[in-house]
Amino acid sequence: MVFSKSFGYALRGLLYVAMINETSPRVQLDEISKKLAVPRYFLGKVMKKLVKGGVLKSKKGPYGGFYIHEKTLSTTLLQLTAITGDTIMYGSCVLRFRKCNAENPCPLHRQVEFLKNEWQNVLASTNIGDLLKKNHPDFLKSIAVI
């Protein structure tokens, strides 16, 4: 009932880059992993997925690093789950029955239907820009602490 570690790293990494990019054009993996207290090489892989997923940019070499582009701030949490491979349960049963449907519902179906929709809604309607704004100004503290 919790996101994967990868998702957490991805979100926090993305937020950190977005925050830094308000004042600096690039951030390096080294800095990100230290500030977030996240395993460096693993974070590298997650960030790579973000770049490949089209929600972040990167540049190799000197003066390189990660930086945002147009789409970054409008990236929703739902898109992020797709990128990090988190199984999200819209259309799938919380009990892992073959599929979630009202005709042949699992014993939990009624109880969780509403919550699933609401949850789905939050993920689809919240984007990186929203989180960045809402959590200012002690925002760094909120993503840096494990």
Add this chain to the structure above:
Amino acid sequence: MVFSKSFGYALRGLLYVAMINETSPRVQLDEISKKLAVPRYFLGKVMKKLVKGGVLKSKKGPYGGFYIHEKTLSTTLLQLTAITGDTIMYGSCVLRFRKCNAENPCPLHRQVEFLKNEWQNVLASTNIGDLLKKNHPDFLKSIAVI
């Protein structure tokens, strides 16, 4: 965002035993695993956890098997998550921060606080007996279908 397989097996196993025990004093693992179409030996381990967790009883040997006791029907889904080791997020952060608290919230805290409480509520207020009642009479179908 979904329960573990173990949790699903545990719940369905528990429900099956509870259902059968309305007419028969014991059920064997063999029958349960076949009816639920669940891997037999793995289910055995899950059932063992239920017994150790004090929400089910078992007896070895001839005429043995699994059966319910007083506490079985009042077992909540929240208790089940504890038994199967599912990380549930009440008091813990969806992003896996050390702990979820309002003073130093993660970037998602605000957005998910309400949903977490609601979800928690469903799990804590739903017990095996409830599910058994609500899903009668085509209840077997609902738990047997994978």
Add this chain to the structure above:
DNA sequence: CGGATAAAAGACAGGTTTGTCTTTTTATAA
């Protein structure tokens, strides 16, 4: 008691996720 039955326990294997380290590729500046 002795044989049969069923859960409990233990050993092991495959897959996925997470984590670490090394090598390769790309870009920059001098």
Add this chain to the structure above:
DNA sequence: TTATAAAAAGACAAACCTGTCTTTTATCCG
């Protein structure tokens, strides 16, 4: 062009979850 810096890519290991099989332990019945 060369040295350097940084991400990308690849190889590998540890931990966890799931699944299978074998051995042990408890119980019942004759």
